[in-house]
Amino acid sequence: xxxxxxxxxxxxxxxxxxxxxxxxxxxxxxxxxxxxxxxxxxxxxxxxxxxxxxxxxxxxxxxxxxxxxxxxxxxxxxxxxxxxxxxxxxxxxxxxxxxxxxxxx
Amino acid sequence: xxxxxxxxxxxxxxxxxxxxxxxxxxxxxxxxxxxxxxxxxxxxxxxxxxxxxxxxxxxxxxxxxxxxxxxxxxxxxxxxxxxxxxxxxxxxxxxxxxxxxxxxxxxxxxxxxxxxxxxxxxxxxxxxxxxxxxxxxxxxxxxxxxxxxxxxxxxxxxxxxxxxxxxxxxxxxxxxxxxxxxxxxxxxxxxxxxxxxxxxxxxxxxxxxxxxxxxxxxxxxxxxxxxxxxxxxxxxxxxxxxxxxxxxxxxxxxxxxxxxxxxxxxxxxxxxxxxxxxxxxxxxxxxxxxxxxxxxxxxxxxxxxxxxxxxxxxxxxxxxxxxxxxxxxxxxxxxxxxxxxxxxxxxxxxxxxxxxxxxxxxxxxxxxxxxxxxxxxxxxxxxxxxxxxxxxxxxxxxxxxxxxxxxxxxxxxxxxxxxxxxxxxxxxxxxxxxxxxxxxxxxxxxxxxxxxxxxxxxxxxxxxxxxxxxxxxxxxxxxxxxxxxxxxxxxxxxxxxxxxxxxxxxxxxxxxxxxxxxxxxxxxxxxxxxxxxxxxxxxxxxxxxxxxxxx
Numbered sequence: 001x002x003x004x005x006x007x008x009x010x011x012x013x014x015x016x017x018x019x020x021x022x023x024x025x026x027x028x029x030x031x032x033x034x035x036x037x038x039x040x041x042x043x044x045x046x047x048x049x050x051x052x053x054x055x056x057x058x059x060x061x062x063x064x065x066x067x068x069x070x071x072x073x074x075x076x077x078x079x080x081x082x083x084x085x086x087x088x089x090x091x092x093x094x095x096x097x098x099x100x101x102x103x104x105x
Numbered sequence: 106x107x108x109x110x111x112x113x114x115x116x117x118x119x120x121x122x123x124x125x126x127x128x129x130x131x132x133x134x135x136x137x138x139x140x141x142x143x144x145x146x147x148x149x150x151x152x153x154x155x156x157x158x159x160x161x162x163x164x165x166x167x168x169x170x171x172x173x174x175x176x177x178x179x180x181x182x183x184x185x186x187x188x189x190x191x192x193x194x195x196x197x198x199x200x201x202x203x204x205x206x207x208x209x210x211x212x213x214x215x216x217x218x219x220x221x222x223x224x225x226x227x228x229x230x231x232x233x234x235x236x237x238x239x240x241x242x243x244x245x246x247x248x249x250x251x252x253x254x255x256x257x258x259x260x261x262x263x264x265x266x267x268x269x270x271x272x273x274x275x276x277x278x279x280x281x282x283x284x285x286x287x288x289x290x291x292x293x294x295x296x297x298x299x300x301x302x303x304x305x306x307x308x309x310x311x312x313x314x315x316x317x318x319x320x321x322x323x324x325x326x327x328x329x330x331x332x333x334x335x336x337x338x339x340x341x342x343x344x345x346x347x348x349x350x351x352x353x354x355x356x357x358x359x360x361x362x363x364x365x366x367x368x369x370x371x372x373x374x375x376x377x378x379x380x381x382x383x384x385x386x387x388x389x390x391x392x393x394x395x396x397x398x399x400x401x402x403x404x405x406x407x408x409x410x411x412x413x414x415x416x417x418x419x420x421x422x423x424x425x426x427x428x429x430x431x432x433x434x435x436x437x438x439x440x441x442x443x444x445x446x447x448x449x450x451x452x453x454x455x456x457x458x459x460x461x462x463x464x465x466x467x468x469x470x471x472x473x474x475x476x477x478x479x480x481x482x483x484x485x486x487x488x489x490x491x492x493x494x495x496x497x498x499x500x501x502x503x504x505x506x507x508x509x510x511x512x513x514x515x516x517x518x519x520x521x522x523x524x525x526x527x528x529x530x531x532x533x534x535x536x537x538x539x540x541x542x543x544x545x546x547x548x549x550x551x552x553x554x555x556x557x558x559x560x561x562x563x564x565x566x567x568x569x570x571x572x573x574x575x576x577x578x579x580x581x582x583x584x585x586x587x588x589x590x591x592x593x594x595x596x597x598x599x600x601x602x603x604x605x606x607x608x609x610x611x612x613x614x615x616x617x618x619x620x621x622x623x624x625x626x627x628x629x630x631x632x633x634x635x636x637x638x639x640x641x642x643x644x645x646x647x648x649x650x651x652x653x654x655x656x
Contacts, residue, residue, distance in 0.1 A: 021152055021156070023131070023138075023203065024202065024203055025157075025202035025203060025204065026201075026202065027155070027156065028154070064137050064138055065132075065134035068152060069138075069152060087583055088522065088585070089522060092154060092155075092523060093155060096155070097523040097524065097533075098523055098534055099523055099533050099534055099537065101185060101187065102450070102454050102455075102456050103185055103186030103187050103456050103457070
């Protein structure tokens, strides 16, 4: 996982979100525009330039009690405005494994 | 089975209390993640893509039925109803909540199992042959020595902050089922000319981004000197191992850079300072530990009981028996390997219900013992041959009678990108597709022994370097690609596989593997020539030609 420090050097090239794992249970979470966290990608704050991304990441990292390992992740915005994961890794984090798990939830 | 004494139980219970307090302080914010991370890692807790992953040690792969039931309980109560057996005789739970981890650890402590040193830069779970104590021709039960090492290295302050993780494996048979040559230290139990027990000591093996086969550092170390010699190796490693570069921190790099002769000389000098110290094993201590292992009261049974003769008429039973039941050191008994590789399922996974049912079967048919092998299968080590038909039926009812042990669909695979935060590509779906392609047992039997190992990144948890066919997932421009190697092996003749050519995309992997297998069937000189021997005889070129000619 790319550390937030390294990501400070990264220039984002498209819409992005900040994601992390929730401390108490490890669930995938997304930083919202209301300075909170949501398990739903559709609630995520979207950033479109590097300065905004860095600012969103900085406030996210500051919440060390609530979240672990915050980083910037690419997303795609569909024509209908829906936020979708920008790569396979984020798709798996957002939607779950690509395999059926042995005991379905 | 080994019976913990009061000291062991106290240690494990105190560790649970300590971790409970650490988790509480983390959740309250008293500990930052930076402060907490090393503490959770020392207790087997990683953070993966979806959740925390909890890795529990199964020392030298030996489990009691009671312990397996406790693992089932953890899977059911704190996770999602299943667990994943790994290539280092651990079990991992993929969906555990940090807030509930202390309770899970407490439940496990009640049956004497724990997660200490299943991650972090310390001495990891000491692994061994899953057939330890029952394999015909074994020099001596390697679990005794594994347990001595386990006790000595558990929470040993000198080994708690090593440059990098450190893994030891022990075998006592000619045929190496413990993959000792790909471990930091590999120990092969042998006897010297005077009939005394000792070890050939190998060092510097490992996979990952810089794979090496371990080299023999000392052909014979007397059993009494095991701890002092291992400690001498660790001291040299601790002193000279690199801490400035994580990719060069394993002992294999040190051994490679110093050269085995210079490394051996350094160890020898250190050992001279240690060998006649308190580390010398008193025979009484060894005997005390040996006495804490209980062995079954085997019956005197016929080699070929009537039950087996009758069942031999059932071709399905016979197919399973020939594949999954192996010779035992005691007449009338078999070692039964239980494939955790059913067609279309993730390799190494078992549900809580399967674990509970298997625990019951172990009580009924295997003196309450279960073993875990590095191939991600389980074993019942003491099954009377007369019970094989009944056991087979019972295993079949719980989906654990797939007769594919050591065959092409008996695939080792890491969790890959479906779970792992380090992975570049998925492993499990590749394995699942291959098990479907090779689901026909007659075809699989015709192909014969063939080990496919899959890793989702260069860290090589799926041991791809030493698969007869190795598959390594890489990422290229955001897409999953897979490098294919052939000719690797993890046994006593361990060697790394050879890359056959450019990586292939996800969608083509199964086709490529089928091409390689078809090429082998056409090229082998007889039905008895194993895939890996054909590759050795002919090299990779004919396979490369077959795979890339039309791609």
